[in-house]
Amino acid sequence: MAEGHSQNISSGQALLYLTDEQLRQGIEAMFFAYRGFTADPDRILEGLSYGRAHHRAIHFIHCAPGTTVNNLLAILGVTKQSLNRVLRTLIEDGLVKSHVGRIDKRERHLTLTEAGEALEQQLSDAQRARMRDAYRKAGPEAVAGFKTVLEAMMDDDMKRAYVALRDGR
Amino acid sequence: MAEGHSQNISSGQALLYLTDEQLRQGIEAMFFAYRGFTADPDRILEGLSYGRAHHRAIHFIHCAPGTTVNNLLAILGVTKQSLNRVLRTLIEDGLVKSHVGRIDKRERHLTLTEAGEALEQQLSDAQRARMRDAYRKAGPEAVAGFKTVLEAMMDDDMKRAYVALRDGR
DNA sequence: TTGGAATGTCAACAAGACTGACGTATTTTC
């Protein structure tokens, strides 16, 4: 079932990229790369008494304006208590607005204020700059492979969330 | 300076993979993939009152047996106090051994005990299994691209640590 | 030999995740 590429390779040197050593290299590459990936926004947030949690909330509210708390919970994969702490400070500080739903008044729809959008821009500029550099150094074929592997690495429900965000706009 | 691949592409559709939208997709892919990447070991650690920090320490002690606390600090990128707490519990529980250095008695050299190696095996089997699946689904060319982009995404000193680990055994 | 640098430990604290319990408003179901 769904063997994919591996059938196209002569069985002698096939699957060389699947050795334990190769896999361990990939694991360490993920570890070190993720550190770089979060380093720039972390630096910006450091002085603002915000953390990575705030960044994530801001990012996804920016991408899906008007999303509900429950929606965000599912995407971020945290508890509502945890998210609530973050949202409360963001709302107090005037970066996020919460509107009662028109159709279902139990829901709160979240959007970024102008100040929130400004911070989002600042954070995402920093993160995109690093991403752009990496993409440029690696070239388009590598980028395609990069995305393919990352998608294959996601949990199924995470992949659904990712694909929905990717295609849904 | 160092334009790389982009010169080989006709300028019309060139750099399509460098649009903000493409970059944002890459950012989200990293976010969701990293969750999948850590999910399996996290599940195993859950019942053991250990966390991701313990996993990382065990992983790198396994890869570089006899390493010192300072060495590990540089690789993990945390403060020595933070690492120390983790190491203390691992030593108490008999998973890690700490020997005073023969040449420099200030140093502590760290190795895994048999029990430690067993847990390392269990954790790394789980993580490798997911990695192997992802690699197999994606195919060798994608894997090559994956690694290229990840390396380009690292901070320079992280890349040095990664390359040293990659080539140094 | 003495003072500084390096290595590592202990103590206290903060961020951010978690669970559990409870309250309120609203919608849905019977």
Next chain:
DNA sequence: GAAAATACGTCAGTCTTGTTGACATTCCAA
């Protein structure tokens, strides 16, 4: 219309993992 379910907020408590500050030990060089 009453009861159950849903969406959200909050209080309290715990755990992991990061931080700083203070301190002991050891090494090295002036």
